[in-house]
Amino acid sequence: MAAGQEYDVDRDAVSTHGWGLATDAWADVQGLVYSGYGTLPWARALFLDLTHAQSGWLTSLRAVAPITDGRPIVEPKVCVDKAAAIAFTGAGLAAMGLGEDALRTFSRPFREGMHQQNRRRRLGDDGPTVVDGGPQWSGNTPTSLETPDTVHALLLVYHRSEADLDRYAEEARGTLLAQKVAIVREINLDIKPDQRGKVREHFGFADGVSQPLPYLDNGRDGPPGHDPWNEIPLGEILIGYRNAHAEIAPGPQVPATDSAARWELLDSGNAPEGFRDLGLNGTYMVVRELRQDVGRFWTSLDNQAAILRRQGGDAGQVTAEWLAERIVGRDRDGRLLCPVGTSVAEGDNRFGFRSRDPHGFGCPLGSHVRRANPRDGLAPDEDSAETLRAAANNHRIMRRGRKFGRVIADPRHDDGEERGLLFICLNTDIARQFEFVQQTWLLNPNFATLYQERDPLVGPNGPLTIPQDPLRRIVDVETYIELVGGEYFFLPGIRALAYLESL
Template sequence: MKITSTFASLLVCALGLATAVHGQQKKTTSILINPPGLPKLPTAEAAKEAAAAAGLNLTNIQGDIVVGMSKLFETFVFFSIADATTFKSKLRSDILPLITNAEQMLANETQPDTLVNIAFSQTGLTALGITDNLNDTAFQSGQLANAQTLGDPGTTNWVPQFTTGTIHGVFLLASDTQTSVNASLANVAAALGTSFTQVYTLVALARPGNQVGHEHFGYLDGISNPAIQGFDDNPLPGQASVATGEILLGEVNDTMTRPAWAKDGSFFVFRQLEQLVPEFDKYLTDNPIVESGLTVQEGADLLGARMIGRWPSGAPVFLSPLADDPALGANSSANNDFTYTAPNNATLCPFSAHIRKNRPRADLGAESKNTHHILRGSIPYGPEVTAAEAASNKTTIERGMAFTAYQSNIVTGFQFLQQTWMNNPNFFVKNNTGFDPVVGANHGAARWTEGNLDPINPTRNFTLVNDFVISRGGEYFFSPPLSAIATTLST
């Protein structure tokens, strides 16, 4: 899309206002966290050089798309548009200056106090009068219509607001303090006034202490996020390097027809996933892998690691099959450097393991044959497990993961991973592998997974009567480029 001089002027003005609003001058600390073991953002210089070579405009891309799993505090504010005319006017004059772009996130000095991004559902675009077809059937129908496809047991467990069809969009606000997030939300709410209604809010935050970067089951999360060509051209060993068009619309390898204004936008998947941590821990201790020299707890830890495919530190079982290796887990240049090819069976890592189901690596042959990548930016929500919950092996306080993912095609991205790989007991690499034992879903019915979860007893069967992850619902959104916010969506 050719950027007009009018939009260029608006964008310069917006960035200048954002500096004043967020107090970006000479910021010395990052609003992001960088847990050991996770891929880090490229330097500003490297990203700008890669973007220039690829013809990618980082100032036109919303910042959350490239941030990944690095947020400390994040609030998701789902809203409905009450007065479309006023909302569009305020979107251009008041909200655009607050929107954080990808380039701003690359250095502390250019980061705002709070990352502010916005995305719209299909019903939200319709409310704004947008009739263009973005050419993604999952987005068009919405997540509610896809509940069965995703393995959810209907919508019984869904947050009610996700079932009404009244969610038109979502604001994402992230920072290193909840105070900053709340202040930015107040600015947004004041700017939009009665033109919008806050429908539902979810407050999320990274876990404390040495659990920063870990999800509630205790495992370091986000190690396998890919590097996006044209943004990060220096992938880590074992890290997938994917074409820009797998994440951004209208870029290289996006094979669908899109309206010109949607270029550099991305489809944003949100899922609220409750995690039953005491129940998960109880299952492991009740079903440990039994081997001479292993205590019951060590056997339980080994089963959990084989279900995930990684130890809590992030060390992959393929490289460290019998015990955790924290040094390996913390080494982002080594903890992703494997292919499943030696041996090509489940001795070191079960075919049903969560990370193998989501990224089969050499099981597909070459990495280039995998066109089903997503860029995740998930964050935990809810408190730590209480002593009473741990003692009773029963969840009484909700906690879980605000699962988020970006892709240029939900059908071949998130939906494919959930339906065709995680929920498919006949995983294409090997029949009868069973469901993903952690995140797989079978409409609330029992799930089974392959016997070689137990490397000592390959014929041992595992039947998971209850889910450890409960879908609380969600929605599909489109995260538009800043150029569209300034023009198509606000006029």
């Protein structure tokens, strides 16, 4: 199925079933693209070094942990008990035997790696938001800062129960070790809901509240119109489909050899003559291991709340929880903070900022929510609100991360255990999507009308302005989240995975 091929789309089913892509097309897409596997709360990430791997390692792995495609995920009433996904760094693809003529067709951010000097600067990874000693792992591409551990591939396995996950992961682990694949890092992940059914990150806030809604853009009908705040073309998430610029999202290619033909790699019409499309139905995956300092978060906000209360006025009822909500931009159950007299229903993600809260009296301008997706909030007037909303949607990412580590018993007491988030997101244009969000919105010191402020949740220590009438308040936030390691990965389609397996 060529990338430029047009499909019949069920316009009413786009938001709820398969994003408008036919079920048989999902046979060539890893299931992780469509689903974060919310019904499989237990997961494990295995970071692999392929330096000494035997040639048949991937075949052996897929025999015990088949890589899940999208068909069972998009089919209604199909029960999935376990799943697996795999992605590769640039150095990992080279270790697999992919030639330089193919490697150079990958996007520049992927080739350079997350820790290349200029990329580190854009991502804010050259300062205090990195663990002591610097990042601990990466793909160690030739142009990047060297880290102690080299990661060539990431295997993610999921299951319904913790015990079953242990057995599933151990079987995969044993197979990998027998094939001389080194496992340089393992992280247990989960999205267990609490008693109220909320999945929370370690600071205690509901997670995964806002996601884009991809739709298959056939070039004729435009978006479905069910949710213009969140609808984005499928090519923003999946290579080989029309993206937000009405172009086919480009991806890597391989020479049109007999091997490429054997594994049915297609000439998508997007590849130069003599090449086949390796990227079709794949995507780029950003992975960042983020350590959260829960004790510091809450004790520092206790101190800041006490300072505000001593200032008197209407700050007498300020608490650490009140400040934390303004850092995030939502309450702890995920409801958007709104000015007095307005509200957004729980679970409703269809809202703008320009008409509802232009000055940030409810959700502060510099809060994490407003920076991560400004929607129409950067519009100078109502006439430009729709244009700015559409522009903001050109930078959306699909998040697939999970938390690691035990829930802390006392949030105000550091128990010495490591906990945090394995941030994972999917996008077809790393620079325009993930890196843009990180540099231009999250870490921009002059975001909106602010001055010398950065994201109060994921950025370094500094001020946060909380607009209030008649006076604004400024609180000092500390560094609460540190990067342990990270890299850019390629999540191949199923055909492309078979091709890589044959190298």
